[in-house]
Amino acid sequence: MNRITIDNVKDMNLEHVFECGQCFRWNDENGDGTYIGVASSHICHAKLEDDRLILDVTGGSEEFWRDYFDLNTDYSEYKRRLLSTEPKIEPAIVNGYGIRILRQDFFEVLISFIVSQNNNIPRIKKCIESICRTYGDELGEYNGVMRYSFPAPEVLANASVSELAELKLGYRCEYIVRAAEQFLREGKPDDSMTTEEFHKALLSYHGIGPKVANCILLFGIRDFRAFPIDVWVKKIMNDMYGFELSNIKGMQKFAYEHFGELSGIAQQYLFFYYRGK
């Protein structure tokens, strides 16, 4: 393991980053507030001591990890802007002050959030881990456990549905194989696309609806205008603003008008706050 130390890190808390629902492959395995995970083909053990981020990694430059943890972005500025347009979310921001949106691999996000539908987070994690164990590459052992990469699109596209069924992915098996095939054919929707076009392109995937599409926009290409509405966010919007649980359109419009280009960031603070209660 190489050690990378990054000083003067603001607006960061590892639990907030890794438990806010944006990723599924990082865990506090030792129960000491440090997190172990995999990004690209690198294993990482992350610790945060005051404002010093200490990363023990098997690869990746400091620039890679700065990028991954989004350390070149000023989240204090995000918080100020959100509070100026919607002061009511202050408790959520205070609670999740250390959330940062990771720069994750697009394909991993695509598949992970297909798995997430109508599923709970502990089981989503198990499902994704078994996908990696079965189809990913061995990266080496750390902390007594073999670590794996997230599989390449080619590998999942060539997997059989019945094979995937053994991983207890349920009815999502077919979605996964078809999504990998489509991704290979079409690639990542183009950077020149608008949010609306990108969203529409994602909806053409079998097994991706509006909620998962918004998660992929937010976590896969970091389009912060996306505001994913799941069962938790419905409860939040009902609780804070009195929206009917069925009024998704109203909630989307509210987010667009009050959170604007930072909707996804606001959503993360709210989601983390309410799930913790």
Next chain:
DNA sequence: ACCCAGGTGGCTT
């Protein structure tokens, strides 16, 4: 036995 989880597809009004 029932309900729920970072929902979606498909069919019926």
Next chain:
DNA sequence: AAGCCACATGGG
């Protein structure tokens, strides 16, 4: 457009 229901799995 809106309202149903089935879908596979495991935990509470």
